[in-house]
Amino acid sequence: MVIGGGILGLAVAWELTRRGTDVTVLEKEDHWAAHQTGHNSNVVHAGLYYKPGSFKARMSTAGNRSIVDFARLYGVPVEVCGKLVVATSDDELPALQVLADRAEANGVPAKLISPSEARAYEPEVSCVGALRVESTGIIDFPAVCAALVRLLDETGADLRLSTPALAIRSTDRGVEVATGDDVIRADALVNCAGLQSDRVARLAGLTPSARIVPFRGEYYELKPERRNLVRGLIYPVPNASLPFLGVHLTRMLDGSVHAGPNAVLALSREGYGWGDISAKDLAEVARFPGLWRLARKYAYPTGLDEVRRSFSKKRFAKSLARLVPAVQPEDIVRHGSGVRAQALLPNGALVDDFLIETAPHQVHVLNAPSPAATSALEIAKHVADQVA
Structure with missing residues (x-):
């Protein structure tokens, strides 16, 4: 069964x-x-x-x-369209190299490319270096x-x-x-x-x-007239200490371009919006010491930034503009959300x-x-x- x-x-x-x-x-x-x-x-x-x-x-x-x-x-x-992982500043280049080394160790077809080579794939992208991943x-x-x-x-x-x-x-x-x-x-x-x-x-x-702790990821999408800004998939260099990849841009099978997700604590195991609240779920999470230990590590500034971005289209668009500078707040509209079942240990480790x-x-x-x-x-x- x-x-x-x-x-x-x-x-x-x-x-x-x-x-x-x-x-x-x-x-x-x-x-x-x-x-x-x-x-x-x-x-x-x-x-x-x-x-x-x-x-x-x-x-x-x-x-x-x-x-x-x-x-x-x-x-x-x-x-199978491939994707770009892009470093938007010099201090992200070492982490990009780590990703390239990890791709090689895992047998993933990927190669480091220059900014000009990246723009051949994505003309609107801004980066100082990129990793091209063919099998995504x-x-x-x-x-x-x-x-x-x-x-x-x-x-x-x-x-x-x-x-x-x-x-x-x-x-x-x-x-x-x-x-x-x-x-x-x-x-x-x-x-x-x-x-x-x-x-x-x-x-x-x-x-x-x-213990399962639910994190909600919220998405926007580019308006139809601005879909031309993205040809495929554009990802940032992720923060290695977090399980989330950061907001990214993804051209879907129907030609629409999704942007996101962010990551905020959901107020219900199946809470797809701020209004979805479960007293039972919140009480269970509040009693779990692992959440408070996680919060002490990530609540500020990471968690606070994610919450602010949840409520601010301007902040969300600013995160996307790190990857594609032409993206403006008026170019995006909300497009649903998902909830990630993230397992958390009592010591606060993800x-x-x-x-x-x-x-x-x-x-x-x-x-x-x-x-x-x-x-x-x-x-x-x-x-x-x-x-x-």
């Missing part, structure tokens, strides 16, 4: 069916890909950011190939989920929407899951519940090593890698933010091995 109907849960279900296992998938919402999968930037990541040898490095580089192959095989829109792409991740659902339907998988897991009990032979209308028995449980993954783990009797914990008859995916969508088919193979 798989709990969670995002791209990872569906990919795990499909991998298990390919291995001859009968699978039930439970999704509490009334449609698939309702949360992280359906609210991200739809970028197929190359794998250059991640520590060599880590789960993220290995699974994103392999996933970059497998998700593109899957899309092409099953008619999902995808384009754009895809429709919800369409990947729709394809996986079709494949699972064809195999006879039991796919249940609007079916939350309300109670979980371990037995000698497996697990029992109460959904309100039914009690479902299975040989094994796989938790791919994303924003609710630590709660599902606790429901199943596990004491997870990390969990940097994918985190998967097991118990008898149970596998729990407790940290799978970006690049999990890119890596979904590879994570699914690893999880299926754990189930076996």
Whole structure:
């Protein structure tokens, strides 16, 4: 049994069916890909950011190939367009070199290029140096989920929407899951519940090593008449101490150009706006010492700057103008948001890698933010091995 109907849960279900296992998938919402999968930037990541040898490095580089192959095989829109990571000042050049070295260590096709070479790709970009990454792409991740659902339907998988897991009990032979209308028995449980993954783990009797803390990322997009400012994907050199890549510009499959996201603490596990507030979620986060230790480290000035940018179009546009100076506040309009399920340790450390914990008859995916969508088919193979 798989709990969670995002791209990872569906990919795990499909991998298990390919291995001859009968699978039930439970999704509490009334449609698939309702949360992280359906609210991200739809970028197929190359794998250059991640520590060599880590789960993220290995699974994103392999996933970059497998998700593109899957899309092409099953008619999902995808384009391997490449991207630029740009240093906008001399003090960012050492970090750009570190990225280039990491790309080489991870087997990612990338090369350092000059400002004039960068402008051949992106005429409006401003930089003192850039890294060209060829294997980055754009895809429709919800369409990947729709394809996986079709494949699972064809195999006879039991796919249940609007079916939350309300109670979980371990037995000698497996697990029992109460959904309100039914009690479902299975040989094994796989938790791919994303924003609710630590709660599902606790429901199943596990004491997870990390707690999910939700961070909302807000997006703008360029107005149609200003889309010509960006041809592909333009990213800043990221802050190595943070799990977020910084606001960037992304040309989507339909030609629109998305800008963002920023990163602010969400006031609900599934809070896509400042007005989405859950007293239960806030109380739980407030009681968690890891959040306060994280806040002492990042609240000022980093966290404060992110909040200010959330409320100020002018500040958001200024961040984009570091990459493309022609972008002005009047060129952008708001375009939705997503919530990242970030695992946090009690000592305040952000969990940097994918985190998967097991118990008898149970596998729990407790940290799978970006690049999990890119890596979904590879994570699914690893999880299926754990189930076996």
